[in-house]
Amino acid sequence: MSQPEIPKQCKAGVVVNEGPDFHVEVQMVDVPEPKDDEVLLKLNATGLCMSDVHFMMNDWAVPPMSTFNTKCAGHEGAGVVVKVGKNVTDWAVGDRGGVKPLWDVCHNCEECWNGRENYCQKAVYTGLVATGTYQQYITSPAKYTSRIPDGVPDEVAGPIMCSASTMHRALIDSGLKPGQWVVFPGGGGGVGIQGVQLAK
Numbered sequence: 001m002s003q004p005e006i007p008k009q010c011k012a013g014v015v016v017n018e019g020p021d022f023h024v025e026v027q028m029v030d031v032p033e034p035k036d037d038e039v040l041l042k043l044n045a046t047g048l049c050m051s052d053v054h055f056m057m058n059d060w061a062v063p064p065m066s067t068f069n070t071k072c073a074g075h076e077g078a079g080v081v082v083k084v085g086k087n088v089t090d091w092a093v094g095d096r097g098g099v100k101p102l103w104d105v106c107h108n109c110e111e112c113w114n115g116r117e118n119y120c121q122k123a124v125y126t127g128l129v130a131t132g133t134y135q136q137y138i139t140s141p142a143k144y145t146s147r148i149p150d151g152v153p154d155e156v157a158g159p160i161m162c163s164a165s166t167m168h169r170a171l172i173d174s175g176l177k178p179g180q181w182v183v184f185p186g187g188g189g190g191v192g193i194q195g196v197q198l199a200k
Ligand SMILES: [Zn+2]
Pocket: 049, 050, 051, 052, 075, 101, 162, 163
């Protein structure tokens, strides 16, 4: 595949006036350079998650985005690889990839070894500690980038990274079997409605 043209700058939805009266403004930001073990993704879609609003409002018990120099929220990105770092062998330009709420984890603790990496003490949160998906080009660790299969449109793949995967895991852990009933309190919301579809 021919090398895609990568601009020096790209559009981003930047949080302005972080806090209860924040707003999001489209600004130009530098396109990041992937490190040796990272890929550069050109995002085609991002979901919008209520957690993004909390990070931008700074009303959760986590340090504000500005502590980490993070301008963009967002953690449901879907796009295509446009550049790979020099140690990356299993991703190629043109592969479809997505970014989820955890930008990376340590891959080497009891939680990570047991499929509970959302409890990893060294997890790096996308859109808080790492730049979020309200940005056209972002980097992602090659070994923790999610593959997106053909046939799944980007606007569907994006929200699967957070809300649908939250429900998917809950349904797996519940041990539900075909024919059983399941109830979703708040089933009309973004997470619940995907739970209903997955359970069906
Ligand atoms: Zn989310």
